[in-house]
Amino acid sequence: MKIAMVCLLSCCAAALCISRFAIPEAAAKGSHSHSLGYRCPMHPAVLQDGEGTCPICGMKLVPVTASGPASDGSLAVTPDQQKTLGIAVARVERAASSRMLRLPGRVTPDETRVYRINAGVEGSFRDVAAVTTGSHVRKDQVLGSYYAPAAVNTIQLFLLNTAGYDRAAKKKSEGSLDGENVDLISSNLQQRLIQFENLGVSKRQRNEMQRTRRIPDTIEVVSPVDGFVLARNASPGFKFERGMELFRIADLRRVWVTADVFPQDAPYVRAGMPALVVAPEESSTLSGRVAEALPQFDSQSRTLKLRIEVDNPGFVLRPDMFVDVQLSAELPEALTVPTDAIADTGLRRTVFVETAPGLFAPRNVETGFRNGDRVAIVRGLSQGERIATSGVFFLDSETRMKAPASGATASLTSSPDPTGRRTSGGGAGPFQKSSGDMQAEEAAAHTSAAALR
Structure with missing residues (x-):
């Protein structure tokens, strides 16, 4: 409380100091004989007929004269006064100019590099590999296998079409079968391959069936890409319906960073501009570019979600990691x-x-x-x-003190102060303070004024 009071009195002393500098020489010599009363420099509402001190801050009241600053409020400050006041x-x-925008961001997988492995047919898992959420997997790595009775008929048709195609191709090479029949059999075989893709049969297992001409006991689930497991919904004996997501895998060699941009900064951000992504925990900085996609507005944070595409060597950035984004915006x-x-x-x-x-x-x-x-x-x-x-x-303090004395003189002399702070004979009225408080405030004001001089 004492520190706040000292700061307030310092401002009061500074205002008193500038008021002394700003008074013209003629006024300083007693040219304000046409006095309209005495006013506190910091509390213009305190106005009394005679000399005295302000009952609020204890400052000495200054005379209010009919002559004030210029009509436009201009202040005359000599070169010496400018030097003293640091003007x-x-x-x-x-x-x-350019401006460095520092934005908070969060790492998310590139949507074009996220692969969802869904069940193409109902079944139940027989075996699941030792991969969990966060595991790094390779392309064509077996993640598990499941038994699907509904897929047996399709596999049988595939084997029959494969055998028929081989016989037709052999007869054609011997000249005993026309090309039209070969094309028809080849079309049937192509239909079986499309069904295999819908069922989720991998290319590796399909080639194995073509080679052995045997129906496998289970269908293997393999990873379609090198990446990290984001979700695993499989366990031994787990039964699933058609269309259920079994695994979700993301290629994190390239990621997105979603940064929060305030609306007032959005006009200075453009697609294609370079960006720096700083990962404080990893002590690394990566380069990226603002995507062409239109920023989406978030009603919760009231910010625009800016997408930045970043190459991620060494998988430094991981999903949901918080990072700092720096953009150099060109200002108009x-x-x-x-x-x-x-x-x-x-x-x-x-x-x-x-x-x-x-x-x-x-x-x-x-x-x-x-x-x-x-x-x-x-x-x-x-x-x-x-x-x-x-x-x-x-300058602002002097303007505030001069304005009431010049622009409101008539109203102040013809009507009482609405706050009730106008007194007569230098009395304190309703703002009487204890002698101890007044002495402390006067000492602080004198100290601040001496420092300003």
């Missing part, structure tokens, strides 16, 4: 100013334009994107204008 001036320039050409040049009250944003040497006029502006320590100005400034880029706090 720097620079021109507003228009330029293009715009007027930009330092962030310190803007006084932001939350309701409006103000810059101080140097209309003449040493004369600063406040001007409200509309801001755009922010890139590092610079902010784009959408409306309110023109290229080449000179603005204060540092020390804006002092």
